[in-house]
Amino acid sequence: MRILIAENDAALGAFLQQGFQTERYAVDLTDDGQRAAALAGGNIYDAAILDLNLAQHGGIDLLRSVRAKRELLPILVLANQTGPQERAEMLDAGADDLVLKPFALSELSARVRALLRRGGRSAEAVLCVEDLELSRLERTVKRAGRSIELTPKEFALLEYLMRNSGERVTRAQIVRHVWNLSFDTMTNVVDVYINYLRKKVDSSSEHKLIHTVRGVGYQLRAHDTARPAASRAVAAS
Amino acid sequence: MRILIAENDAALGAFLQQGFQTERYAVDLTDDGQRAAALAGGNIYDAAILDLNLAQHGGIDLLRSVRAKRELLPILVLANQTGPQERAEMLDAGADDLVLKPFALSELSARVRALLRRGGRSAEAVLCVEDLELSRLERTVKRAGRSIELTPKEFALLEYLMRNSGERVTRAQIVRHVWNLSFDTMTNVVDVYINYLRKKVDSSSEHKLIHTVRGVGYQLRAHDTARPAASRAVAAS
DNA sequence: GAGCACTCATGAGAATTCTTATTGCTGAAA
């Protein structure tokens, strides 16, 4: 796997290069937008990480010109804190994912893996289940149009549930993906966070989306499609 | 790079295998101690990760028999929360590093990398600078024999400073290694944590170990060996 | 149906991390 990194800050660039090399990627690093676009055209990369804040030929133009050369190349953009319309602009210009600074290397690397796995255009930037909407890029959540404030952990948990909506997920799976832990925590952290989410996401609405699957774990599901299960279903308050 | 993983819990085993495979390691997985020892003897591994809690031939005997076959193989042990004497026993039996459950995959992977880099016996299990002592395995810190309680972040920061004692480290370096962030946080978290550490580590002692390097960052150094620098040095209270 | 064991929900609070604002110090220029 060969990836292209365009990064202006030399220290950060070296940091990224080293980080990805330890994960056994071949990494090419440049701090020049022209060169980045030229390299990308060479057709040898499996993905590109572009910091749009370059001295030479940076910004959204860089993104556009790289995208123009390789229609299907997975592109991940690094950006500073930006407004919603800027983010939208980047997606329009062809970014597949967006990571805001400051970021953890492990997160960036996970995002790159995800991009490589599904190869290109994400289409998963916004997750929807019924009237619940989660935008990973803008880091916002809305229920029936009303926006909801979530803490980082809550957000990660909801994202995981939505990404697996309709599926039952065990506490162990949740701990692994959301907490990045290898093991069941002897405590009930997961339950507690589910409780937090329910208060913020489900309490205001008739349709409960977060369901408990007794003896197994939890499930986020629209209406009562899958598994009507027992008789009481939605009924009862 | 080929690593051997001995793990009883099938789900955890698969999780580890997948995790390390995404980092491009060749991974062999077994849940049988006999087999693990036999495989290790085969001389093809660069490192081993052993969960001592196996059904077949597990425990400290497994560790001993793997170590007997390969004197220099880097071995990392996974264990449940244990008492200090058990940990010491594991080190005696030949473990190079010890990771307690539950752990983050990223941490385990970082530890494996570190082991591979320095190839085998750690010797870095305990860090010492003057009368300050930090034991990574027991996760304890002592100053002049008196033990000090640190939070996880404080511990990680002190470990980083001690590992680079005598060197000046910038805030950016600290943020990268201790926070695993790619970027300067616009805030002064580092300063704040240095302050916490000073209170816990330096306040009770005459010899200050944590020094500020103005315009650069910080430095942990014994007495006043390196860089006597300005005239006021230690003087003044 | 009553009792029981088990699982999950919830409340409360502690520990930790992080942010912000203010104060203090240092070194350089006037």
Added chain:
DNA sequence: TTTCAGCAATAAGAATTCTCATGAGTGCTC
């Protein structure tokens, strides 16, 4: 020497995460 700007130290408090204990619900057995 005085003044000033920039950097660092500190205090205070807010936000988040996590733990623990208790209470409620569920399904099983008798």
